[in-house]
Amino acid sequence: YNEYKSYLSKMTKKRRNGGRNKNGRGHVKFVRCSNCGRCCPKDKSIKKFIIRNIVEAAALRDIGDQSVYKSYILPKLYVKLHYCVSCAIHSKVVRNRSREDRRIRTPPVRGIPGRQRQQPAQKA
Secondary structure, three states, rough: OOOHHHHHOOOOOOOOOOOOOOOOOOOOEEOOOOOOOOOOEEOOOEEEEEEEEEOHHHHHHHHHHHHOOOOOOOOEEEEEEOOOHHHHHHHHOOOOOOOOHHOOOOOOOOOOOOOOOOOOOOOO
């Protein structure tokens, strides 16, 4: 038993959070994967929030031309997707990173469609 205990203390760890965001909580609720339906802890699941127009861009102009109201704005569709780890990797929501890159905890720069990034002013 003592040999086994010392073996466990020497085992390597791939991630310092164990792939979860649980910290001090003992148990977290399960959510179902949006893709395959697998039960996955909510803190382990990869979350993606999507804001889309209800109508695609091609039909948006046709609806605007036929509408009686000139300044009517169509509502948006808000969806929060939960992926299990395997589906997130398979559908390229997240990527496998090297050991050095795994230490970088800052989120990547997101390109928000419709907005242009402001470049910082360069010194002369």
